[in-house]
Amino acid sequence: MTIATRELRASFAFVERNFNLTKRYWGWEVAWLVYSIAAALAVAFIGVAQDDPGLLQVLVIGTIFWNYLSIVFGFIGETVTWERWEGTLEYTFMAPIRRYTQLVGSTFFAVAYALIQMVIILVVMILFFDLEFTGGNFVTAGVFILLGSLSFVGVGMMAAILPLLYVERGDQMVFVIQSIILLFSGVYYTTDVLPEWMQFVSQFSPGTYVLNGIRGGLIHGTPVTELLHNVWPLVVMGIVLIPLGVYMFGIAERYAKRTGKLKRVG
């Protein structure tokens, strides 16, 4: 068996394990899905209340795609936290696999899980509201979902280091990062309504470019070729942050082994 086959099989271990956990925690899965749908509908009704179809589109896109991106980020960012909760962190870290194998497995599952939830929420939204994206460019939306996934995977990998370094506070830090990305990325508004300093900060959030791109494609039918100013920051973030995340994770793992932080359970 080649190393690549072996690592691929090992990465499937995380996909299968997370699928089994999702199945076993089905009650919570239903609860979270209901909450996500309710939250998306509640936000979208603001657009209905304003009798503004344009606002409704902005809100629906923001809420659906933020849900997707935050799930991808959360799953990867909480890779270590999950294992701490379950008490299996040492077992997994003792296994003869590369760390990127674990992160790749977690990423595959996160993307699949988030896509399924996104489709369910989208269907509910279509059933509730008279949504029309006629003239929308779905290729553009697809490209930005792909690029957004890569960049959020990178940010998630960087964030996943925190629970390794800070046993008690790491997960809380991941949550704060997620909240900051939500605030600065223009999820429910366009970033030009933000104060100048916040607009400056929003340039560093991948969410800003993903949502701009998807809105441009679905609402205005803009092709990807005209949205390159939103494409290249996502490409750069993906290229830089994913390998950097894996590298930094390795450094954090060595630190945890030096200080005995793998043992601690949450």
Place this chain on the structure above:
Amino acid sequence: MIEVMNEAKSTRVRAPARQPLRRVGPPPPGEQPALLIEHATKRFVVGRKRKSVVAVNDVSMSIRRGEIYGILGANGSGKSTLIRLVSTLLTLEGGRVEVFGHDVERDEMAVKQLINRVSVDAAFFKKLSPHENLAYAARLYGLDAKSARAEAIQILARLGIGEKRLNRPLEQMSRGMQQKVAIARALLTSPTVLLLDEPTTGLDPRSKLDVQTFIEEVRDTHDATILLTTHDLAEAERLCDRIALINDGRMVAEGTPGELMTMVERDYGKEPTLESVFMTFTGKSLDDDVDEDKDDD
């Protein structure tokens, strides 16, 4: 340190039909040890005052292939830290650890393929079934999940766990059963060095006996070298070919159970039991708890 082989144990070694893999005593010159620990030292910085605590202090041991080597010590003595150093879960401050010639730090991946560990708390995804947990383990170790399942069924059947129970969440099983599944999981990967960190602590007498019997079976049928930490002196006497006593991170005695007992009787005039061996070399009873913050044990 006692380096001479115990006669009673030696007799058992010479019974190849029943115990073909057992060898007792440190490896002779030229023979590669299964596990070599040389001057291993590990410090932790603990508490708000960032106090440096030496959890493992200049510990050395050499374990032969097929041997069951026990580590006895009170809570906080450094036993589990030593196991974690071998498991690649901690880095060394000083000294070296080798598994079949592979350095745990320089050749970590090779070491990981040779070892497996059963910890006191049977680390599982408790919501998942034994089958799901074992499938996860099999994939991590590059095994085929279907064959691994078949093998796991066999191992668990030997431990008294029927196939029907394999699909129920582990949280519905007793601790004894969970620990048996943990041992089955470890064996599934055919480790050549098996690290058992207090595998019977907290088990009811029946489960304890089952696990001990199974460890003996593993010793007799698998090409496995076992490093076992325990609080149970009877267990150490029953299972271990050699024992090391650890106190405050230091190894204070080493030998076969018979050698250690003979020594306390001869040199200290005490009753030849492992209890008096323990009291003599550590100055405390096994019930004495050391402040858990003191080290990482």
